Amino acid sequence: MKISIMKAVLEENDDRAQEITKLLKEKQILLLNLISSPGSGKTTLLERTVEFFRDKYSIAVIEGDITTARDAERLEKYKIPLVVINTDGACHLNSLSIKNALDQFDLNNLDIIFVENVGNLVCPSEFNIGENAKIAILSTAEGDDKPAKYPLLFRESELMLLNKTDLIPYTNFNKESFYKDLEKINKDLPVIETSCTKNEGLSDWFDWIEQKKQSGGI
Amino acid sequence: MHELTVVSNIFKIVLETAEKNNLIKISTISLKVGRQRHLAPDLMKFAFDSISKNTIAEQAVLNIDRVDIKMRCRSCNAEFIVKDNTYLCISCGSPGLETISGKDLLIESIEGEV
Numbered sequence: 001m002k003i004s005i006m007k008a009v010l011e012e013n014d015d016r017a018q019e020i021t022k023l024l025k026e027k028q029i030l031l032l033n034l035i036s037s038p039g040s041g042k043t044t045l046l047e048r049t050v051e052f053f054r055d056k057y058s059i060a061v062i063e064g065d066i067t068t069a070r071d072a073e074r075l076e077k078y079k080i081p082l083v084v085i086n087t088d089g090a091c092h093l094n095s096l097s098i099k100n101a102l103d104q105f106d107l108n109n110l111d112i113i114f115v116e117n118v119g120n121l122v123c124p125s126e127f128n129i130g131e132n133a134k135i136a137i138l139s140t141a142e143g144d145d146k147p148a149k150y151p152l153l154f155r156e157s158e159l160m161l162l163n164k165t166d167l168i169p170y171t172n173f174n175k176e177s178f179y180k181d182l183e184k185i186n187k188d189l190p191v192i193e194t195s196c197t198k199n200e201g202l203s204d205w206f207d208w209i210e211q212k213k214q215s216g217g218i
Numbered sequence: 219m220h221e222l223t224v225v226s227n228i229f230k231i232v233l234e235t236a237e238k239n240n241l242i243k244i245s246t247i248s249l250k251v252g253r254q255r256h257l258a259p260d261l262m263k264f265a266f267d268s269i270s271k272n273t274i275a276e277q278a279v280l281n282i283d284r285v286d287i288k289m290r291c292r293s294c295n296a297e298f299i300v301k302d303n304t305y306l307c308i309s310c311g312s313p314g315l316e317t318i319s320g321k322d323l324l325i326e327s328i329e330g331e332v
Contacts, residue, residue, distance in 0.1 A: 005235055184302075
């Protein structure tokens, strides 16, 4: 006996993601999903970003971490609402874990939520979490071939940060081949070159967030 | 390794459907998986074998149909299959594209014994 199903495998995740999008729209909160490999500089980027925006906006952070709370501990000094999601080995956050994290915030008093996804270029890009935008972060030490090797993330993202540009002289990162690859995969993807430790390029990132916030996340 | 999450979802939907239709054994599960998704069929099969042990889906065959990445150009309406990760219109070179297929992740059907 053959039974036709035609059901999306990730339907449950996508439905819940849509509920999150709706809830955050009502509350006028911007949700940004930061995706990268481990060690690309997401937490340092968040430190600089929270420092810049904390007097203007109420910010919260959701930290996806496989087993520790180390990234969250680095952000504790800012006294912002923080939730750590330990995925116990899972390689990505999903919309259920985000929904549970949101329940722990006072959503009436928040403007922007940053999600630091589990460090991984593959899996997080498959799971919508109700975000306004996915942001891909790549550090130069990882190599210029990453967009070509992991195209989905660079297709799904609305913005890309090329971080640790100050390290280029010490690596074999070839900017020309990086941009050539990216042009094939997603020519419309804006790229901001940053160095969080040298404070370079960050004003463009802050401007992007500000614009996204002003336009209601669209 | 998100294959495990994906396969767990498949397993759940398949068992629910089998129960509703009074199947006592599931022999085949047909899936559509777009080539844009980073999912390895071998890993999916391996995960499914582990998860389905001692259930009515044990030894079920996963038929995985890989769906090509197909795009439509917003400028000239040309439709084409993406090759070599090049998301530029083959007719006019524009990057403004609409996805027709390639991100599919569907359970099409199951087959089994009543």
